[in-house]
Amino acid sequence: MSGNRAVAYKEPGVVEIIDTDYPTFELKDGPGVNPANVGRKVPHGAILRTVTTNICGSDQHMVRGRTTAPQDLVLGHEITGEVVEVGPDVEFIKVGDIVSVPFNISCGRCRNCKEQKTGICLNVNPDRPGSAYGYVDMGGWVGGQAEFVLVPYADWNLLRFPDRDQALEKIMDLTMLSDIFPTGFHGAVTAGVGVGSTVYVAGAGPVGLAAAVGAQLLGAAVVIVGDMNEDRLAQARSFGCETVNVSNGDPKEQIAQILGVPEVDCGVDAVGFEARGHGKDASHEAPATVLNSLMDITAAGGSLGIPGLYVTGDPGGIDDAAKHGSLSLSLGTGWAKSLSFTTGQCPVMKYNRQLMMAILHDKVQIAKAVNAKAIPLEDAPRGYAEFDAGAATKFVLNPNGYVKA
Known part of the structure; x- marks a missing residue:
């Protein structure tokens, strides 16, 4: 693989689809990447082909120019994907798994992670506790509003869905588990x-x-x-x-x-x-x-x-x-x-498995409640604009065609 497309912040009120690098198991320099994280090896990571990735109100704060987000920052912290590659240190997650990605990036090794405080992991952001994909001042981990994305500490971070067909059938509900x-x-x-x-x-x-x-x-x-x-x-x-x-x-x-x-x-x-x-x-x-x-x-x-x-x-x-x-x-x-x-950040891993079970066993219909709507990656600028204008819709990007009409 050599290519990737992603949604990037350009300036206040403007996002664009850009060509960007296919992920590797090493953090590269780029917009928003913390200099102390450049060159960081990720043998414990997995590369996902994105199944769904949602537009979030937190993204909108950046897109409105209400943060110090740099130009060309790849957005997106609400990610569901299919594993296509795993690093040499990954033991349990397998290629082909359909997984939910908690928006908090956490190591699973530090004191806070061991106390279920995964929103304030001590090891993933050199500047302060806590990290997230595609978000300003959160360590510079590349966002997931893209065709492919890297997830570190895959065995720890990824929530694997038990049945592929069931997961894809309920994907519009399950995509809400990331955030x-x-x-x-x-x-x-x-x-x-x-x-x-x-x-x-x-x-x-x-x-x-x-x-x-x-x-x-x-x-x-x-x-x-x-x-x-x-x-x-x-x-x-x-x-x-x-x-x-x-x-x-x-x-x-x-x-x-x-x-x-x-x-x-x-x-x-x-x-x-x-x-x-x-x-x-x-x-x-x-x-x-x-x-x-x-x-x-x-x-x-x-x-x-x-x-x-x-x-x-x-x-x-x-x-x-x-x-x-x-x-x-x-x-x-x-x-x-x-x-x-x-x-503070929600510690997603404290709740996501239980909420997954509620979805899989038809105890809740979260996609219907938030009026979820799937759109192609190319329509992300329209989705951002309509959401910013007050649309009563949760826009779900469908970059690789997993969500069927």
């Missing part, structure tokens, strides 16, 4: 959702919808989803959620109309640092809005799951503080109500 389904589920788990819980999920994008599905799977009595995009709210209602439109004002009063009380047991932030205000301020960016609102509407002693992305560097931040990830939080509210907070 958004575990991430949304993690948001619900860390918010303390259980049987009979009332839950508010801020954000009706794919992660918010996945969090809502996760809350239902955990036994929530009522799941309320808030957003200002009516198409996305309609998608939430399609699988049994209540909804509030935050452009009509603070969600507190609307929650009271649904539940009879103006608070919920559990709160999930699936929006992140590009949050906007509520009501008359809905047209203005106000990055602390969701977090402060969740502290206000979550019952005393409750928990907040925060899978929404927050960054330490935002060139488009509304002020100097926001540009460095400093937000005006009402921490006093959180303290007074004894609220618990969980932030």
Whole structure:
């Protein structure tokens, strides 16, 4: 093999399909690759022919120019693939396996990995704990919105599907295991959702919808989803959620109309640092809005799951503080109500096998919930543009034709 095609970030608002190198078992220099990782040998890796690779809201932050992502960075951290080559140190993963790739890159050897904290692996990013494919400041591992991709520590990282035919039949659901389904589920788990819980999920994008599905799977009595995009709210209602439109004002009063009380047991932030205000301020960016609102509407002693992305560097931040990830939080509210907070990358491997089993045994239809749609790799620029414009769709790239019409 000598060629590969991939989706690359070019400039704010622009992605293109580029010709790039076929992966090898050594990290090469390139856009976004950490200099300390250049030349790193990967005998424990596998090369995948991509089956599906999804466009994520986290990718959109980069494409909007809201990070320090360099030009020609190959995007994509939501990857499902077929193994076509394995390195000499790979023992259990075999050529021909259909596998899900957790978006967190982890070694399986460090203290954090051994404690299931795979989102903050200590050995894969020279700059700080935690890494991901095709993402700025995450070590420079090449992204998977491509025909082929390298996965390190293959025996550890890859989740092998038990039956090839079944996997391909359910691929539009299984493709969500690389990120958004575990991430949304993690948001619900860390918010303390259980049987009979009332839950508010801020954000009706794919992660918010996945969090809502996760809350239902955990036994929530009522799941309320808030957003200002009516198409996305309609998608939430399609699988049994209540909804509030935050452009009509603070969600507190609307929650009271649904539940009879103006608070919920559990709160999930699936929006992140590009949050906007509520009501008359809905047209203005106000990055602390969701977090402060969740502290206000979550019952005393409750928990907040925060899978929404927050960054330490935002060139488009509304002020100097926001540009460095400093937000005006009402921490006093959180303290007074004894609220618990969980932030950071979802440790995908903590959940992906269990969620795979739920999919394979027809306990959940995550692709339907997030309105998944497969498109060719060449249509990635259109997918990015439509998603950025608010389409109530989870775009799944199909670079090698595995997903049939």
